[in-house]
Amino acid sequence: MTMTGPLKVVGFLVALVAVFAAALGVGYAVGPVSTSTSEPMAGHTDEGGDHAAGHDPAMAEEVPGGLMVSQDEYTLRVHQAAARPGRDVPVSFTIEGPDGRPVTAYDVEHGKQLHLIAVRRDFSGFQHVHPELGSDGSWSTDLDLTPGEWRLFADFNPTGGVGLTLGTDLSVPGDYQPERPSGTVRTARVDGYTVTLAGDLTPGADSELTMSVARGGRPVTDLQPYLGAYGHLVALRDGDLAYLHVHPEGAPGDGSTRPGPEIVFEAAVPSSGDYRLFLDFRHDGVVRTAELALVTAGHGEGKSHGHG
Numbered sequence: 001m002t003m004t005g006p007l008k009v010v011g012f013l014v015a016l017v018a019v020f021a022a023a024l025g026v027g028y029a030v031g032p033v034s035t036s037t038s039e040p041m042a043g044h045t046d047e048g049g050d051h052a053a054g055h056d057p058a059m060a061e062e063v064p065g066g067l068m069v070s071q072d073e074y075t076l077r078v079h080q081a082a083a084r085p086g087r088d089v090p091v092s093f094t095i096e097g098p099d100g101r102p103v104t105a106y107d108v109e110h111g112k113q114l115h116l117i118a119v120r121r122d123f124s125g126f127q128h129v130h131p132e133l134g135s136d137g138s139w140s141t142d143l144d145l146t147p148g149e150w151r152l153f154a155d156f157n158p159t160g161g162v163g164l165t166l167g168t169d170l171s172v173p174g175d176y177q178p179e180r181p182s183g184t185v186r187t188a189r190v191d192g193y194t195v196t197l198a199g200d201l202t203p204g205a206d207s208e209l210t211m212s213v214a215r216g217g218r219p220v221t222d223l224q225p226y227l228g229a230y231g232h233l234v235a236l237r238d239g240d241l242a243y244l245h246v247h248p249e250g251a252p253g254d255g256s257t258r259p260g261p262e263i264v265f266e267a268a269v270p271s272s273g274d275y276r277l278f279l280d281f282r283h284d285g286v287v288r289t290a291e292l293a294l295v296t297a298g299h300g301e302g303k304s305h306g307h308g
């Protein structure tokens with residue numbers, strides 16, 4: 001696989017630069033301290049593309065999403081101290097707002113008011129679900145849980161606020177064997193589909209990743225829109241599970257974006273490291289998840305301490 005140049009031309013549209021879903025968000029709304037301004041993820045556009053060639057310090061300094069249970073006066077509170085292992089295990093939670101009460105008003109982002117990602121801390125069991133909101137502000141969903149420590153990410157935009165991703169742990173009692181680290185994984189198989197990944201992640205710079213979807217050796221050219229896009233990519237950093245939600249370049253129906261086999265993403269990761277990549281795509285009416293992994297350039301794989 002060749003290294004991807006930072007300025008590989010996509011050409012058919014203005015690049016949507018995906019940054020960490022929880023933009024820094026200092027000092028908006030009721031917070032009296034304001035040292036900087038930032039925009040929610042959806043507001044970031046890359047007008048000239050000229051910063052793509054180099055390091056963008058402002059972007060690199062943003063706090064990644066999903067690391068905190070409470071941020072900007074919003075708090076994620078899971079109602080269960082622990083959950084039993086099993087399929088379709090009920091899990092409920094609330095988002096508490098600046099007034100300490102459950103938030104009941106959310107903006108719709110990517111077709112939903114809230115996106116919940118659940119993954120065991122060793123990266124097994126990834127699920128992306130859309131809980132139901134009760135009138136009292138409690139969110140309910142079912143998860144398939146195996147014993148171990150799980151991480152939950154709530155990705156939402158409270159009405160009047162900015163987009164946030166809060167994260168918390170959920171213990172599931174029982175014996176378990178942690179999955180081994182994967183290293184780089186550029187080919188994933190799921191339900192007869194093969195997803196291959198081209199491109200590399202360069203810390204602090206926009207990195208183009210191209211996912212190609214095939215079934216039975218034939219490229220899939222009729223992907224279906226899922227939540228307004230042909231693919232949704234969640235990247236999680238090994239070590240702390242920092243969360244990055246990336247959307248593809250181009251949207252269904254924009255006149256230039258084809259429904260596969262390639263889905264092109266532009267991702268910006270803040271540091272070197274190992275990143276797990278979970279691609280949700282929809283075909284024949286079913287959403288499937290392909291699991292891939294990249295080690296950033298210059299970050300030694302496994303026990304190797306060599307460079308490059």
Ligand SMILES: [Cu+2]
Nearest residue numbers: 112115116128
């Ligand atoms: Cu979602």
